[in-house]
Amino acid sequence: MDFNNLISGLDRHTLDGITRGSIYALVALGYTMVYGVMKLINFAHSEVFMVGTWAVLGTYTVIGATAGDGLGMVIAATVLALLAAMLASAGTALAVERIAYRPLRKKGAPPLIFLITGIGCSMVLVEIFGQVLRVFFGRPFGRVTVNIPSVLETKTVFTIPGIDLAVSNTRILIIVGAIVMMLALDAFVNKSRLGRGVRAVAQDPDTASLMGVNQERVIMLVFVLGGAMAGVAALLYTVQYDITKFDIGFIIGLKAFTAAVLGGIGNLRGALVGGLFLGLVEVYASAVWDSSWTNVYAFVVLVVVLMFRPTGLLGESLGKARA
């Protein structure tokens, strides 16, 4: 145990935790929105994120962006990669909904079937990137870790005086980006017409249909929005870690799902709280004990929190998102 490490580097660890937590939170939104509307855990969502990271790599490759490009190129590449990742992830989420879930819904399948189908979809997507694409295109696809050029190079932008904490451009991008996306989504769900439909279906799907809300359209919208958020998370992740891999979604998806449950699944603001909480806990615990046990800390915290607050920190419900 090394509490001195935690205390002496508290500022640095906090920044680390918030960075990590922001990414968890963005991915968690996808789980939480789908759950809020359909009472379904979409286990294929981790792969929606994974596809996003590949879209980033693909964009950089196509436009030839590498480390050390000029400012204009860096901005262009980042924006294009963001759009591509959002599009690819939203498309993947929508495809999963159309191909896997909708036929089941039409037949009135029980909830367990949806769960196992989600896991199946997740495996299929993983294997597509781990095996199938390699057969057709060769590297970089395959069962190895792939480097993504760090187009946006990490540079210290400013140092917080007093505590002497260096804040880099990538961290600013990740934290600000995540918060902006969350505020936008929150406003969309609470203020807009489409958001009203989403909340109506979340609160009472049958009545919503009888009042003319097209449930299928709301479900599609929720998958697309959750996917787009995972796409943003994918870009931010690659900016920070510069890698991707065919199974990169698994652990991040699991952590994001944990974050969603921690915050109260079905609750948008809960995803933010849960994500940041989980990120901080992981980093703090790794500082005090061994960092190779990071995943253990995360899940121990989940179990402990759920013992005392079974509905998560903020409680369940997308409908109740209106504070």
Place this chain on the structure above:
Amino acid sequence: MSEPTHGSTVEQEEVVLKDTSDHDEIAIETTGPDGSVLLEVDHVTLRFGGVVALNDVNFQIRRGEILGLIGPNGAGKTTCFNAMTGVYTPTEGKIRFKGTEIAGTKPHKINQLGIARTFQNIRLFPEMSAMENVMVGCDARHKTSVPGALFRIYRQRPKEEELPDNGIRRAFAKVFGISRHTLEERAGRRRSMELLRFVGIADRAHELARNLPYGYQRRLEIARALATEPELICLDEPAAGFNPAEKEDLMGLIRRIRDLGHTVLVIEHDMKLVLGVTDRIVVLEFGQKIAEGTPDEVARNPKVIAAYLGEPDDAA
């Protein structure tokens, strides 16, 4: 209907608690003359396994009328109602709305055709404000698609009174027009407030539905159903849990709903209300229609008295 006595005004919207006399904003257009057939229950039989829930039931709802559907418990009223709103498909016979068969149509499509309903046990969106509940209903009539709402491409030239006051935004709106989505959203907001005023609960428009008193919740359900601009509005036991004064108010409200252009179907246990407000009554017993006619005819019909009314003075 008596006017609400609460004096408070609500922030954000200018609330006139009095129900204004002209209802341009909320009146609907009908698709045919009064008295023409709107919904047709054509010799409908409905079986669940061996149980015959409806047996050769046959009646029509005509435009512009208030029709009562009554019968003792288990007579098949709710089943009939559910068949009419597309929940059940008749085993035999057909249900046609404006000439189109509605069996097998999805609930939101049935709503688009022009049928809306309220529920015996209140089913509002509890975590939304009264206003938002009604706006969900209004949204059903919006024409802007999802991409249209996101990108706001489809723009219209605004009328003078629709222009924003702010100089820059005003100039922008003059040059580029205002998106149809925005105009529809504003119209929806106006209509919703008008409807809340119409049913008499505008003073608490911005409270969460679950915090409203029972009587307000019932009226809010009616406002939400009206918001979808239905030609036929079906009220499922609207007077349940009401005291006599509230029932009196409700009767007035039902008549005023008809005056807006809606056709009204009322399922109700309370005989005084049904006899007092309806133009015609259909009586069901054990899944069969045993009588149909004006309130006077039905009240005098010996079969109905025997089956349902018991002692004419102390019914229901």
